[in-house]
Amino acid sequence: MTRSRTLSAAARPPFHRASVILAMMAAIALFMMSMAVHAADDKDKGLSDEDMACLKCHSKPGQEKTLGNGEKLSLFIGTKAFAESVHGKEGCEGCHSEIDAKTHGKERTSIASKREHALSMMDACRDCHKKTFKQYEDSVHAALVQDGSEKAPLCSDCHDPHATRSAKNTPANTDTVICQKCHEKIDKAFMASVHGQPAGDDVLVCADCHRTHNVKAASLGDNMKKECISCHRDTASTHGKWLPNTDRHLEAISCPACHAPGAKRRVNLRLYDGLTQQQASDKVGVPQFIKLAGGRDANGSLDARALWSMLQEFNRNGSQGKTVVRGRLEVKTGIEAHQMAKKEQALKDCDTCHSEGAEPFQSVTVSIAGPDGRPVRRDASKGILNSVESIESVGGFYAIGSTRIKLLDTLLALTVAAGILLPGAHLTAKWLFRRARAKREAAADHGSDESAPN
Numbered sequence: 001m002t003r004s005r006t007l008s009a010a011a012r013p014p015f016h017r018a019s020v021i022l023a024m025m026a027a028i029a030l031f032m033m034s035m036a037v038h039a040a041d042d043k044d045k046g047l048s049d050e051d052m053a054c055l056k057c058h059s060k061p062g063q064e065k066t067l068g069n070g071e072k073l074s075l076f077i078g079t080k081a082f083a084e085s086v087h088g089k090e091g092c093e094g095c096h097s098e099i100d101a102k103t104h105g106k107e108r109t110s111i112a113s114k115r116e117h118a119l120s121m122m123d124a125c126r127d128c129h130k131k132t133f134k135q136y137e138d139s140v141h142a143a144l145v146q147d148g149s150e151k152a153p154l155c156s157d158c159h160d161p162h163a164t165r166s167a168k169n170t171p172a173n174t175d176t177v178i179c180q181k182c183h184e185k186i187d188k189a190f191m192a193s194v195h196g197q198p199a200g201d202d203v204l205v206c207a208d209c210h211r212t213h214n215v216k217a218a219s220l221g222d223n224m225k226k227e228c229i230s231c232h233r234d235t236a237s238t239h240g241k242w243l244p245n246t247d248r249h250l251e252a253i254s255c256p257a258c259h260a261p262g263a264k265r266r267v268n269l270r271l272y273d274g275l276t277q278q279q280a281s282d283k284v285g286v287p288q289f290i291k292l293a294g295g296r297d298a299n300g301s302l303d304a305r306a307l308w309s310m311l312q313e314f315n316r317n318g319s320q321g322k323t324v325v326r327g328r329l330e331v332k333t334g335i336e337a338h339q340m341a342k343k344e345q346a347l348k349d350c351d352t353c354h355s356e357g358a359e360p361f362q363s364v365t366v367s368i369a370g371p372d373g374r375p376v377r378r379d380a381s382k383g384i385l386n387s388v389e390s391i392e393s394v395g396g397f398y399a400i401g402s403t404r405i406k407l408l409d410t411l412l413a414l415t416v417a418a419g420i421l422l423p424g425a426h427l428t429a430k431w432l433f434r435r436a437r438a439k440r441e442a443a444a445d446h447g448s449d450e451s452a453p454n
């Protein structure tokens, strides 16, 4: 505005001497004013008197306070960094409203640990960042904190509250650096992968697949696959050109299982609620799972019969829908899940999976999603996939026999099952239930409540 007014004035003839003098005087006045502002800048960087009063003590380097657990809390706050941060205008008071000026700095207060202090300060963020705070509260990180984790991040683990810069002024990979602090090995794998190598100006960051604040458990349901497809929209059609039963393959195999060529793979049998089509996940289910997964074969892993009776038990007590098992072929570790390579290296050979003794089927786990969405796993015997006893539980999974002709397998299995298994299974079930009932009655006598969430 100012500039356009000056321009139009200059363009307007005639040019009076008086106006030139006036303009010069104005320019001198402006110059002096700007000098004054600069001087003030040097003194307090535009911070309020109240903030400067806090900083009179807190800008002295080297001050520390010893906390309950022996940690040293540095009391130093950088004036310049704070003044330049997004919170400079909010002032210390914006977050530290609880400080009592009368006693502060004179009387010692006791703080158990850095973590406890950061936790107690976190509510302040909620006041001004309601939406972000809500997203965070919904995350696996927050669930872990709630569960008492000392390692899961609080707001201040990712944002220095005294030096937060606007995302606009930070390099594009800042996000990744923040996550790297705690997920170092995954970061390394990611950086070496096809996504970690910039394609033109595109640098992928962790949040492109995991979100920033609303981070969810990675292996829950189809969360990750949805993220992949949000960028690689034509996945179904490109794969359909060479992969028959494309939908079924993309449903039963996690993307990294084919795209991380060096990874080790396994079959994970995930417990699902048949009614809601969600992975079974609640506080009651997990202890029950852990208890029931106790039935193990000689190698210490869950066998077919134990799985079968576990499902029976779930479905007998369950007030929700029928609990079913869904197989998923996946990579073994979170690190391998990030080792995705160029498409030329992806698994394409049908025999890798559809042959006798195929590698991915040699390792099997059974899992239920815990309350925070992360899986609680138990090893299962690999025989669980082939055993006729699992037909009912593992039913749909192709792995039976691991040959190409499922129909034959199924027919064969059904024949055997009808002849031998079913009567046997019924007897076993009755026996197991009787035992379980007796146990429950005994427990009730002792007044314990096994189904209470803990």
Ligand code: HEC
Pocket (backbone or CB within 6 Å): 051, 054, 055, 058, 073, 074, 075, 076, 077, 082, 087, 090, 091, 092, 093, 094, 095, 096, 117, 118, 121, 122, 124, 156, 160, 161, 162
């Ligand atoms: C945006 C919110 C916010 C503002 C504004 C803020 N603080 Fe803090 N402050 C925190 C949080 C959160 C913690 C605890 C987490 C941590 O350790 O960084 C903290 C911790 C501290 C500590 C303990 C040492 C430390 O670094 O943990 C001191 C001292 C402190 N603040 C002083 C100040 C002063 C002085 C100002 C103003 C110049 C100020 N704070 C402004 C949020 C804030």
Ligand code: HEC
Pocket (backbone or CB within 6 Å): 050, 053, 054, 055, 056, 057, 058, 065, 066, 075, 092, 093, 096, 099, 104, 105, 106, 107, 108, 109, 110
């Ligand atoms: C007179 C010096 C002085 C002033 C002024 C001062 N502080 Fe402190 N502050 C201290 C000392 C000393 C401690 C350590 C107290 C202890 O050991 O218990 C401290 C500790 C803190 C802590 C760590 C948590 C705690 O309670 O021990 C925070 C946060 C803090 N000050 C913020 C502020 C803010 C915000 C202001 C301005 C409103 C302020 N201080 C003004 C001297 C001062």
Ligand code: HEC
Pocket (backbone or CB within 6 Å): 086, 087, 090, 094, 095, 121, 122, 124, 125, 126, 127, 128, 129, 155, 156, 159, 161, 164, 165, 166, 167, 168
């Ligand atoms: C008194 C209000 C207030 C409080 C309390 C507060 N903030 Fe802020 N915060 C702001 C304002 C205002 C901005 C700048 C405007 C914006 O970008 O939303 C900001 C910006 C931010 C940004 C940068 C946003 C961007 O542009 O990239 C982050 C990160 C942030 N705050 C984190 C925190 C954290 C963590 C806490 C708690 C320790 C906190 N804030 C507490 C007011 C507050």
Ligand code: HEC
Pocket (backbone or CB within 6 Å): 125, 126, 129, 132, 133, 136, 137, 141, 153, 154, 155, 156, 157, 158, 159, 166, 167, 170, 174, 175, 176, 178, 179, 212, 213
């Ligand atoms: C796991 C790390 C992490 C945690 C925990 C975290 N943030 Fe962030 N936050 C980020 C990253 C990364 C960005 C992206 C901006 C950037 O590149 O600096 C961001 C951006 C922001 C922004 C600006 C953009 C937006 O989404 O609104 C605000 C405000 C913010 N965070 C506040 C908070 C608050 C408040 C908390 C605690 C409830 C919190 N953050 C917890 C990593 C985190």
Ligand code: HEC
Pocket (backbone or CB within 6 Å): 176, 179, 180, 183, 186, 187, 190, 195, 204, 205, 206, 207, 208, 209, 210, 218, 219, 220, 224, 254, 256, 330, 333, 334, 335, 337, 338
């Ligand atoms: C291209 C998408 C993508 C990006 C980018 C990405 N991840 Fe992942 N992440 C995945 C997939 C896929 C999984 C495995 C999910 C599953 O089990 O199906 C995963 C799993 C995880 C897990 C869980 C590991 C475990 O033990 O189960 C963590 C933690 C994680 N990622 C952190 C990160 C971090 C930190 C970054 C950035 C350095 C990152 N991810 C970048 C896709 C991505």
Ligand code: HEC
Pocket (backbone or CB within 6 Å): 140, 141, 144, 149, 151, 152, 153, 154, 157, 158, 175, 178, 179, 180, 181, 182, 183, 206, 207, 210, 211, 212, 215, 216, 217, 218, 219, 374, 375
């Ligand atoms: C202060 C440490 C810390 C920071 C910073 C951090 N995380 Fe985490 N995160 C954890 C811990 C601890 C866990 C739980 C243990 C685990 O799964 O590794 C976890 C779990 C996760 C999980 C769920 C793992 C699973 O099994 O499904 C994902 C996904 C994840 N983090 C992604 C991220 C992303 C993305 C960032 C950056 C925006 C990030 N984390 C920053 C500590 C951190």
Ligand code: HEC
Pocket (backbone or CB within 6 Å): 225, 228, 229, 232, 235, 238, 239, 243, 249, 250, 253, 254, 255, 256, 257, 258, 259, 343, 344, 346, 347, 348
């Ligand atoms: C059975 C193994 C397998 C599975 C499962 C699989 N892919 Fe692929 N994918 C491949 C192979 C092999 C290629 C290379 C095809 C070719 O030769 O052009 C490929 C190609 C791609 C490409 C390159 C596309 C192009 O231009 O041709 C992308 C992107 C991709 N896959 C993403 C995904 C995503 C996302 C998922 C999970 C939803 C997934 N893939 C699941 C094997 C698989």
Ligand code: HEC
Pocket (backbone or CB within 6 Å): 194, 195, 199, 202, 204, 208, 209, 224, 225, 227, 228, 229, 230, 231, 232, 255, 256, 259, 340, 341, 342, 343, 344
């Ligand atoms: C934010 C967008 C984004 C997300 C989300 C994403 N990718 Fe990518 N992906 C890219 C970009 C960009 C490239 C590199 C450019 C290219 O080759 O297409 C790439 C490359 C690939 C390639 C190599 C393609 C080739 O031509 O060699 C594969 C395979 C792939 N992604 C699979 C996945 C899988 C699996 C997921 C989910 C776990 C995923 N992507 C999530 C953007 C994304």
Ligand code: HEC
Pocket (backbone or CB within 6 Å): 242, 243, 244, 245, 248, 249, 252, 253, 257, 258, 329, 347, 348, 349, 350, 351, 352, 353, 354, 360, 396, 397, 398, 399, 406, 407
């Ligand atoms: C990474 C392992 C893997 C690769 C590679 C793979 N498959 Fe599959 N295939 C599976 C799994 C797992 C299923 C789903 C099992 C189920 O539905 O129970 C499946 C299902 C099928 C089915 C459907 C069987 C049925 O009855 O529903 C056919 C047909 C099939 N695959 C053929 C192929 C062909 C042809 C190729 C090579 C072009 C191939 N597969 C590559 C693992 C793989």
